[in-house]
Amino acid sequence: MTLIEQYSSCGLNNVSNAIRLEAGVQWSEVYLWLSKFNLVAIGGASGTVSAVGGYLQGGGHGPLSRWKGLAVDQVLEYDVITADGQRQTVNACQNRDLFWALSGGGGGTYAIVLSAVASNETRYEKLIESFVEILPTVADAGWSGYFDIVDMTLRVLFHVPNGDWAALNATLNQFGASNIDLDFTITNSFVVPSFYYYFALMLEPNNPTGYNLLVSSRLIPESIIRSKPSQVAKAFVQAKGQSTTGSNLRGSFVAGGQVSNTTNRNNSVNPGWRTALLQMICMQSWLDTISKAEQEYLATQVLLRGEMLDTVLP
Ligand SMILES: Cc1cc2nc3c(=O)[nH]c(=O)nc-3n(C[C@H](O)[C@H](O)[C@H](O)COP(=O)(O)OP(=O)(O)OC[C@H]3O[C@@H](n4cnc5c(N)ncnc54)[C@H](O)[C@@H]3O)c2cc1C
DSSP states (O other): OEEEEEEEETTEEEEEEEEEEETTOBHHHHHHHHHTTTOOOOOOSSTTSBIIIIIHHTOOOOTTHHHHOOGGGGEEEEEEEOTTSOEEEEESSSSHHHHHHHTTSOTTSSOEEEEEEEOOOHHHHHHHHHHHHHHHHHHHTTOEEEEEEETTEEEEEEEOTTOOHHHHHHHHHHHHHTTTTSOOSOOOOOOOSOHHHHIIIIIGGGSOOSSOEEEEEEEEEHHHHHHOHHHHHHHHHHTOBOGGGTEEEEEEEOOSGGGGOOTTOOOOSOTHHHHEEEEEEEEEEOOTTSOHHHHHHHHHHHHHHHHHHHTTOO
16 A cells, blocks of 8 residues: 555646555555545445455445545556556556446456555545635625645635624634534634735735746636536646645635626726636746756646646636
8 A cells, every 4th residue: 555645647637645555455454554644545334345356346335435436436547467468557548448447347357456546635625625615605705815725735815805704704614614624723814904014914925026937827717616616626636736846726816796897897808807706826936947848847737737727617
């Protein structure tokens, strides 16, 4: 059993905490091992059933499958030996027909599975999903702000001019209630005397200029955030930043509200702003010392992360 902190393959980048399970491992062993990392897997109810054998290849239902789908829905890759004796990597890009067949078609039928890699982002994804779910409430209450999705963290800075404290606390409580296993007993909310005070204290220090940054961005429509929060959260988690590589996914919660009001506003601004709630920015910093090839690689990555956000766009 191996924890892969950042899994990248087959167009998927930055999948956090994927797990590789070798053939022969049983669910009781997997659950115990994952509990040390405060993680769970979508597995069976019986501890003695083998994780990647007949269980997985048959689909695999379990106590958490109504929450995240079947065990096989979490699989990113198999390492197999086919009947001709060839060792093959099987995923949605390589040997796609075998990937489809192994994922539910039954054990002992298509190949000998040596190991399988499964996505295990459940807890973090749930956090991001409940965050996306409160955005409409927050928007209706007149808030704006910025947030960063990096590694396994979510940093949020909200502000509301002349705000309603009761509404603020109710929303924070709702968010806390959706994440009772996280500690939200200390919330940091305060009143500042002026916009300039807030800008100087909170915004300016967090928006440095004068360094190399590659960006790609997408405007995310408010209707999509309201109607498909879990797909939006999935895309955000996929496109999130990685501190080790200097990337970030910045959410600018600066649209909606009066930005959507087009009355008597006839101008050339991108019409996407009028229906958006968020501008999501994939950021990638780079150093002058890296080679041209490395710069080009980072540029490709930042564009790919932007394309991951396209999956939720109409
Ligand atoms: C007590 C009990 C509880 C169960 N609970 C659940 C449950 O909660 N959810 C659920 O979905 N199912 C459950 N099942 C059903 C279980 O998923 C199936 O019986 C499954 O086939 C068991 O797979 P295994 O690899 O452990 O068993 P095995 O009998 O060893 O294998 C079953 C088949 O898969 C093949 N196979 C095994 N390993 C591999 C491999 N590495 N590569 C290719 N083929 C392989 C074997 O050749 C055989 O044909 C349960 C079964 C039992 C007995």
